[in-house]
Amino acid sequence: MGCRDNGYPSYVSNMAPCLALLDCNNFYVSCERVFNPSLQGKPVIVLSNNDGCVIARSNEVKALGVKMGAPFFQVQPLVRKYKIQVYSSNYALYGDLSQRVMVLLGELVPVCEVYSIDEAFLDLSLADGSSAKFAYQIRTIIRKWTKIPVSLGLGRTKVLAKIANRVAKQVPEYEGVFDLTTVDPEPVLAKVDVQDVWGVGYRYAKALRQQGIETALQLRNAPQGWIKQRFGVTLLRIVLELQGIPCIPLELCPTPKKGITCSRSFGRPVEQLAELKEAVATYTTRAAEKLRQENLAASVLTTFIMTNRFKEEPRYSNSATVTLPVATDDTAELIHYALCGAEAIYRPGFSFIKAGVMLLNLGPVSLVQSNFFDTRDRERYRLLMSTIDQINHRFGTGTIQFAAAGLKKTWKMRASNRSPRFTTRWDELPRVKA
């Protein structure tokens, strides 16, 4: 759709734009609390894949000073002392609840860009200026329908909406909604560290601080010509957005994927080639499923393996890239190439901690051209994959697997304390007491 000069789609009329960033409070923790209401008010953390580090903290845990990403072993003493409830990540649950929130949001707000699993940008421009009231209603409805608490920050631009969202979360009196379009932004921006501005990362922040720019307000007031010359047009856009001039439009059509990767760390070090191949086959299966979901085919595949960078032991990391004769989305074919790659780069005597597969050079599967020497019956295998996908969709992921992916999978990551998949498995439904 066309954009007007100010970067806004032309269906937004001439009223002053009002964007909002909606995000779910402590999303993974909130998901765990939906079916386990006794967790309300209690300190809860959720751990990353392999129970390695903390990826979600409840407010009670934040108050104890636990940082995002803290390694779990470091947090153990606090867990024991304050009886913090620990959960392994339950992505089946989080993904389902996220979808519910986003679908509901899409019904309430016509113009909506889903930004991540728990964030969305909304266009809340309303002719009568009742955007904040609408935001409160959205918050109430989402809380009621899905039990997920959300916060909304309103601003003229995405960058300002993000800042407003932080304020909404930090100040309980605002009850989850803060409107930066109806107040003087300067005192608010003066309290925001420049590194916390969306789009300003560690390196930009360091350089800016050296020039005396430490707050969002100072960045906003910086001379535009100098910013563009010294830091480039990306930072200039952020400065303009801080001034209330929209430069980053809502992305309503997601850009097509450039690559699909599947990789995980192992639950324990893997030394045998056979186990490594099982893992690579498993990750390839998952990546291929994603490929088919997007109706894409890949013509380049990279397998990579690595040892633990942080341990005092012999290090080895390598990858093998294969150009496929014909672009494909067929799991069996991809597994074969991925395993050849794994065999080629494997070296005995190392403890591998991670492996992965990258599918690259993606293109629409309908445009795949075979070559003269291709002997594979692609129609037949396409039907087979479609059948397998349907069965796995109906009966659960992994109902039908390729033998190369292994049956026991003892290398699989730990998830020792994962809650049941309450919303995606019939045999894991929440129980209610009659």
Next chain:
Amino acid sequence: MPENSSPTPITNNSWVSGAFRPDYTTRYEFPLYLERVSAGFPSPADDHLDRKLDLNELLIEHPSATFFVRVSGDSMLKACVHPNDVLVVDQSLEPRDGNVVIAVVNGELTVKRLCKQGKRLLLMAENDDYPAIEIHEEMDLLIWGVVTTVIHRM
């Protein structure tokens, strides 16, 4: 193993070139129904074929707000809610007097019938062996959702 595979030394991110075809020396036949199973004659009903009945359509009004839960216990037998039944719970509905609801009582999800008697609020069981729970002001009551359907396997 693939044919024509000369052991090419692979270094970081190098491109593997050369003929490299998957091995097809073994084959397993899987019967796949590649053609539609046809009735063998043009059915007089073809022009009137209606759509398929979908239980989701019948039972779920607000998908984003609808959850399934499983029942433990027998305090709601007279309401036809048996142990191990699946309940369809709609969180978007306003709980009304007389609705069977899921309530959070003492941190637990419980299924009871909501009763308003004048100023009193009660969670009633549907089984003479169980008493009603009266909700006092100090109690922390949250109505988690309204039960719209009970799915009971005979």
